Amino acid sequence: MINYSVDTDGIATISWDMPGRSMNVLNNDSIPAFAGALEKAIGDDAVKGIIITSGKPDFIAGADLEMLQGWKGAEEMFQNGMELQMMFRSIEKAKKPVVAAINGTALGGGFEICLACHHRIAADNPKAKIGLPEVKVGLLPGGGGTQRLPRLIGIQAALPLLLEGKHLSPEKALKAGMVNAVVPANDLLAEAKKWLLNAKPEDAVQPWDKKGFRLPGGIPMSPGGMMTFTAGNAMLREKTMGNYPAALNIMSCVYEGCCVDIDNGLKIETRYFVKTCGTPEAKNMIRSLFFGIGNANKLASRPKDIPTQTFTKVGVLGAGMMGAGIAYSTAVAGIDVVLIDRDQAAADKGKAYSEKLLQKAVGRGRMSQEKAEAVLGRITATTDYALLDGAELVIEAVFENREIKADVTGKSEAVIAEDAIFASNTSTLPISGLAEASKRPANFIGLHFFSPVDKMPLVEIICGKETSQETLARSMDYVKAIRKTPIVVNDSRGFYTSRVFGTYVNEGIAMLAEGINPALIDMAGKMSGMPVGPLALADEVAIDLIYKVRNQTRDDLGDKYIPSPSDATVTKMVEELNRVGKREGKGFYDYPEGGKKHLWKELGTHFPQLPEDEQPSVEEVIKRLLYIQSVETARCLEENVVTTPEDADVGSILGWGFAPSRGGAISQIHTVGVDNFVAECDRMAQAYGARFTPPQFLRDMASKGETFYAA
8 A cells, every 4th residue: 555665864755556546545445554654754763754655657536435435424424534634634743844746646635645744846747637626526625625725825825726626737736836846757756855855843844833823815804814705605606506515615614714723723624524525415426426427437337348449540420510529539539530521611620620629728738739730630621431441430420310311321331341330429310210321230329429529528329229239338438538428328319318408498498488587497597506597508509409309309200299388489489589599699588799698678578477476486496497307317217218327317417517416317316305206296297297297117116215326
């Protein structure tokens, strides 16, 4: 776990190197081993100074969340938390200088170890990340981060880093005051030793342990501090709508802890840490954002015993926004891309999209000009299908038309190898139907990307009726290669993400038709934790696209089509009012040039509103908007469209932004209880329509007292 050595100059080196792990973490094995090494170094009179570093490419990734899940109850959690705090405090009280030699990424508890050291030197590694990201999984730093960082750089500078969980490069961490120096990687240990050998007695004392210490920028109750917390609380409320207890508890930690000495501040932090761990939001976010996404990224559901596919060349058909984004993400991953469109100008325009993104990355210092040119050089823009020869995978991203898709399928299969994969980026058309145009349906699969592709992390992999397990496994390898997160679903209209996403927008439009105030509808959407209200989202998607998809679905299903309560409103907006969304500057909102968007003033004229005293509560609107998504997700599980609760949760959060604090569409059911969810859905089905009727398997789970996840 921990390598320990002392050189002839009396410098002890404690090097983390946990066997069997790609990164070091704090867990039940490593913490005692580290504590033992610290005690040995501190107690040895021959040791004059201590270096804490790592034998792996990165420093320490943070605490192992499986360890937290193993702690039973608040009392044990508080006791273990305080033991960790005291161990870190022993570094500060060692009466010997201790330096952190940060050779790579140091996050969470890993960086909290660094904060406890008297000096911090980071290797000049632009890929390394330094920070305290706990808030991103619903937690707060529990190893002194909320106390030491404000004492080091001031409350005003520390709060954004804590509340947003920002990662900084070593250079940016240096500018922020989080580390004391950045040196070439090869010089890291030598520079650390040099500092120790030149350290004075006062260098072995933290600033906050020195007499007369003053918090940089002032204490919380100073005029500057009061202004920071007053404005900070207002901004936090506006941004989170009260959905994230961890963020609020971080604010309280910093405020209360920085009003007292460091030791009492650490006790305050530990109490808030325990309180935060017990919230449903923390449990949901850890389950889905850490374990769920982590397992998906590790391809936990990949078919076994199929060799891993390495991709060297990928074809992309269609150089519009989606195709161009897929080409960019593929080229950035080091894979050659053939980007095809019907004419050279269109293909070149698609490649220019990548050039624009690359130059932006260069301008922001995230990529060198040389690397940007190399990435762009991997993209060949053309009209020639013959250049697809040698591609292991071809992805079509052409217009949502079966005939066009069938045409490009045939042209591609005439060139590519027999074992090459052909994938469709369709978001609505069933894969099995599209595969009818293929001579190799076993090699045909859906790869549904989300827009903008360069930013959206999810890829929904859709298996058709004849898609082979080998094709699925190799497709998952591609998604991992381009650093996206895959979920696997089975074929159906709208698949999983498009199908359930539509229920949120349609429910908002249905409420408008009922006479509910549109401002209430969209504000409730944001208050629920969704990124955008349903009416604003309809404008973003384009109301006329919703109209076209609805019409295509109705034509395809014929008598089996079930009208939606939103249908009449969508038809009226498109056919009568010619308000099709943000693209044209007019939808449910107006988009004045150079001004802020606002709800269309005539909306109430065309869709009369109920009197104020008949408007529903905010809570009821939120429940309708969220529960309709969960009940549709449950239907997708029952129909085996999505096959696991984990994939359903990951897909809902990453695919369309389902409220992360609720852990995903299935985690919401789990959190409120299956029996409570079923009862509420039955009530809403009576009040608002059969679309809220829960599927039978949920009733069966409720009757048996079953849950989706373990306690």
